[in-house]
């Protein structure tokens with residue numbers, strides 16, 4: 001029989017149309033079917049037996065798998081394809097295993113690129129966004145993803161964002177939202193506030209312009225209220241990657257420390273006419289107090305501000321500091337600079353010691369008390385500062401190797417408690433601060449203690465002297481949500497001269513974005529709009545103006561997963577959320593390890609506090625997939641070249657358009673800037689979606705980077721065609737009714753059932769690449785047995801099992817071949833194949849043969865082989881013979897099922 005080539009184009013279109021028309025993956029009812037026939041537990045191991053469905057908690061039979069929803073930029077990229085394919089495998093697998101699977105898709109549709117498009121191309125951000133959504137939806141459908149499209153949402157839809165405005169009003173009432181003046185990172189080109197994360201090396205992430213600091217009135221959400229809970233609960237997120245939990249832990253940054261009150265010496269204070277006599281500092285290292293050599297306050301500290309009024313030089317210095325940006329990264333990198341105020345403070349433990357007070361650019365007003373004591377020997381910023389201003393560098397922690405480090409500054413000027421011998425002569429000066437653990441030295445009553453002990457002891461002493469107190473602090477700062485942009489959710493506030501900031505009454509929601517906006521001026525179009533912001537005050541009726549800021553777009557992504565549970569409901573989040581949340585498996589990029597995931601965790605807590613039916617933790621399982629990478633190419637002039645423009649001939653690379661030689665660069669994450677992208681559309685057009693899926697799934701484990709190669713795609717394509725020929729070839733061989741009893745039939749049947757067992761485990765553990773390898777093994781064995789007679793049953797069983805096992809990976813292919821084999825139901829509607837345990841037991845096992853404890857051979861033997869047979873088998877091995885040649889056999893030790901060790905001398 002002549003077998004037709006696999007026509008992926010027709011096949012894929014056909015099944016995509018079918019899925020679309022039948023809404024194949026839409027959950028049919030909101031109420032859940034509680035009929036549980038057979039299902040598996042979370043990792044797919046078959047438990048068997050019917051369970052009384054009605055007694056189970058509903059959530060138990062529900063499974064929510066979600067991929068991070070995309071920003072509708074216009075086209076999907078390979079990263080999307082990988083992300084969504086991973087989720088699709090899980091969704092299809094769980095469905096087959098008897099779960100009701102929620103697998104929705106939507107659009108994270110607010111954001112800057114839409115506004116940039118408006119500025120550059122004159123299209124309205126909404127028009128641009130919805131057009132992109134259309135295109136990208138079709139592209140996603142061309143991958144064969146099993147989404148419940150009936151729940152699709154776009155966050156720029158007033159029907160979505162109106163709920164956020166309600167949340168914000170709730171947060172206000174609950175004390176979880178507030179307004180304050182704050183230093184912000186200001187991007188002078190994009191005319192907007194930037195989050196710290198949007199400042200890269202002191203520049204705006206999009207504009208590239210140097211970021212300035214400005215003071216603005218901003219809305220904040222009180223994420224800090226939940227700092228302890230957000231930290232503690234990380235422990236319970238057992239299905240999250242360890243590294244993500246660690247990143248969040250660092251971000252929350254809990255630390256034990258102290259606040260210390262320093263008294264300003266009256267003489268110094270009078271000479272500069274300061275009005276305050278105390279400076280309070282915050283420290284996490286009270287153990288290093290004896291290593292103090294200066295005190296530094298923020299340029300925005302009240303004392304600095306006050307002194308600046310009478311000191312133009314200081315005022316100029318403060319202004320200079322404002323160009324630095326507020327991000328930690330910027331501060332870390334910048335040169336540490338200070339201004340000596342002339343003030344002096346007394347050391348709390350040693351009244352003889354006096355230290356100068358500087359205004360320093362690396363001290364933030366928003367953190368701690370806006371003032372620090374400087375300990376150059378054990379803090380790198382302080383070290384750089386002290387080196388620049390020739391301040392003493394005084395080691396007080398002996399480093400781990402027991403080496404005493406010598407200060408680089410004028411340590412001798414300090415009080416005489418450090419003997420010259422200790423810091424003198426042969427010890428090289430410090431090159432950088434030592435921040436590790438060790439024993440305290442040069443520290444009077446703290447000497448000999450460890451850092452941890454020293455902290456406690458120093459704090460106790462401060463408390464006793466009434467000079468300070470213990471603190472618990474978090475690095476986590478409240479979430480500033482105001483953005484001066486048009487394409488976002490309007491913040492529902494009205495400012496009235498008499499009443500202040502008045503929340504928009506609920507009945508007036510949503511506050512919709514005006515459509516008729518212009519982008520011809522820099523700044524926020526909402527603020528420029530002639531009429532939109534002018535409204536009467538809801539309280540007193542006088543003329544008032546709307547808030548023209550919109551929410552940070554992380555607002556939208558902080559709760560969309562809850563909306564999906566009942567996406568069309570009038571209420572923002574309904575009781576259906578209880579049936580689905582937390583998301584069982586969330587899949588997305590590691591770049592969201594901190595912000596998006598932390599904001600979402602906060603948001604659930606905040607919503608819960610406001611009475612919404614959501615759990616505190618939104619995501620039970622988290623999988624962070626690796627990048628899709630590709631080789632990079634450059635021409636002679638060093639310009640990046642697109643892979644399409646490169647011809648490979650063996651090892652030789654030439655540019656297609658010019659014929660010039662091309663240099664091969666490292667493989668890197670696909671990016672437009674390096675031109676090493678491959679367009680998923682082109683791949684799907686040439687090879688089909690199943691090929692792209694197969695290659696992505698088989699190349700590497702999901703959490704690792706994936707190396708995209710043409711050869712790899714081609715290999716996947718060829719394998720699919722081979723599989724097509726193999727499986728379709730079996731169509732002409734009607735299945736036997738009973739299993740054959742021959743040895744080869746048993747071997748194949750065993751392989752089939754072991755494959756079921758293996759793949760079930762692998763998919764349950766995200767080892768998709770291993771699962772694909774097993775599929776290949778089985779199909780190889782089938783091919784090798786095609787000519788063996790008496791295998792009709794075993795081959796048919798292998799064939800049908802294989803089709804059902806590959807369905808999560810190659811859904812179009814599986815459905816088509818299944819139909820060709822004469823089945824009427826779809827593969828997607830079938831339960832997952834069940835392995836016969838009796839056939840999974842391998843009855844030949846591999847046994848290691850050692851001579852004098854060294855591995856010399858392996859033998860295959862029946863599982864229940866007798867000891868004598870094993871000994872004989874072992875001794876018969878050629879390599880064993882060689883190693884015992886000329887020696888006497890003293891003993892043979894047999895560990896049944898594992899090892900035979902021949903002892904010879």
Ligand code: ANZ
Pocket residue numbers: 255282283284285288298362363364365366367368369370371372373374375377378379475
């Ligand atoms: C003295 C000291 C000695 C410090 C030492 C460190 C090492 P984390 O751990 O990140 O919370 N600091 C305090 N407030 C600051 C502010 N507003 N701006 C800039 N730096 C500030 O950082 C706490 C440490 O950062 C504090 O402990 C303080 O320096 C500094 F060997 O105090 B430390």
Ligand code: ZN
Pocket residue numbers: 496497498499500537538539540541542544
């Ligand atoms: Zn009013």
